[in-house]
Amino acid sequence: MGVRIHFYKNNNDKELRDLISENYSDFAHWYVKRNESSIKEFDEIYGTEQLIDFFSENKNIEANLNFLEKKLVDEMTAEFVAEYSEYSKALEFFGPSMSKWRYNESTKLVLETKNNEFIRLWEYLINGRSLKESEKFDSYTNEYKIGFLSFKEHSKLKELIIEHFGDLKGMKEKHWTNSEKKKLENAINNSKNGTYSLTDHNPVTSGLEYVMEALNEINTNETELITGIE
Numbered sequence: 001m002g003v004r005i006h007f008y009k010n011n012n013d014k015e016l017r018d019l020i021s022e023n024y025s026d027f028a029h030w031y032v033k034r035n036e037s038s039i040k041e042f043d044e045i046y047g048t049e050q051l052i053d054f055f056s057e058n059k060n061i062e063a064n065l066n067f068l069e070k071k072l073v074d075e076m077t078a079e080f081v082a083e084y085s086e087y088s089k090a091l092e093f094f095g096p097s098m099s100k101w102r103y104n105e106s107t108k109l110v111l112e113t114k115n116n117e118f119i120r121l122w123e124y125l126i127n128g129r130s131l132k133e134s135e136k137f138d139s140y141t142n143e144y145k146i147g148f149l150s151f152k153e154h155s156k157l158k159e160l161i162i163e164h165f166g167d168l169k170g171m172k173e174k175h176w177t178n179s180e181k182k183k184l185e186n187a188i189n190n191s192k193n194g195t196y197s198l199t200d201h202n203p204v205t206s207g208l209e210y211v212m213e214a215l216n217e218i219n220t221n222e223t224e225l226i227t228g229i230e
Contacts, residue, residue, distance in 0.1 A: 005103065005126070006228040007095035007214040008081060013222030016148055017065060017131050019090050020080050027084050028055040050140050051075050070132040074139035074146075077131055081228050082144045091226065095214035098206075100126070100229065106207030113164050121157040124149055125211065125227045147227040151218075154225040158215045161208055168212050171205040 010019060020027070031047060032055050038046030045052070054072060065073050085091035103126055110122045128137030128145035137145045149157060165171050172181065180203050187196040203209075214225060 003100040004097055004230055005100050005210075006093060006097045006230070008085065008091040008093055008226040008228060009218060009223050010091050010226075011220075011223070013220055015150070015224055016077070016081075016146075016226060020065070020076065020131075023080075023084070023088060023090055025060055026088070027080060028059040030084060030087065031055050031079065032059065048075050048079065048140055051079060065131055068132075070130060070135065071138060071140050073132045074130050074137050075141065077146045078139050078141075078144045078228075081146050081226060082230070094217055096210040098210055102202050103207030103210070105202070105204040106209075109165065109204060109208070113160075115160065115164070117156070118160040118164070121149060121153055121160070124153075125157075125225070126207075126229070128227075128229055143230070145229040147229065149225045151220075151222055151224065154215055154218070158212065161212060165205060165208055168209055168216075171209055171212075172203075175205045176203045 010016070014022070032052060035046045035052050038044050050072060065076075068076075081091060086093075107122065107126060110118055113119070124134075125147045128147045129135075130137050131148075137147070139145070162170075166174055172184075176184075180201065183198060183201060187198050190196065218225060
């Protein structure tokens with residue numbers, strides 16, 4: 001299946017950093033207990049050893065992410081989003097979940113704008129971003145990377161996408177080839193109950209469209225947009 005990009009949001013309008021802090025004790029206990037259960041039942045470690053060791057020694061205190069090693073912070077963030085949030089429902093999984101290669105042509109388009117802010121915000125979502133001083137995401141394993149944008153940042157990203165490429169309708173009109181438009185038209189005409197699928201279909205604006213679809217589902221003025229890149 002390859003690398004995929006997933007979208008997450010928190011409907012309580014809290015930043016990812018705050019969610020990790022507020023859930024820290026339960027997160028730590030859950031992570032350590034899960035590993036203990038795995039060793040007991042399968043004789044296998046479940047999780048990242050460095051994070052297991054840290055949580056085992058620091059289960060009942062709130063960790064200040066600012067004072068932790070960056071790789072530890074990134075690993076903790078990845079495990080929180082990819083694993084713990086599913087258990088705790090701290091985050092909502094939503095929007096398109098597509099292979100990362102489908103974003104490649106859109107990334108080229110963004111780079112061609114030569115707009116540094118546009119490029120920076122786009123790369124945060126596509127390549128990952130650390131909670132530690134917004135540096136490049138780099139955990140112990142890098143099996144799952146996390147990207148995120150604040151409401152202010154993803155509002156600006158949406159503004160820049162529309163400015164350079166149009167809204168969802170505009171992208172299809174301006175950037176899709178005639179054959180791509182015809183393929184969509186045929187799929188819709190042959191659909192059953194409004195449901196259709198498109199195979200071998202990847203317009204240059206596909207990645208931009210996936211991000212716009214996710215942004216259009218955010219309804220409050222505090223919600224971060226979070227990506228999981230696996």
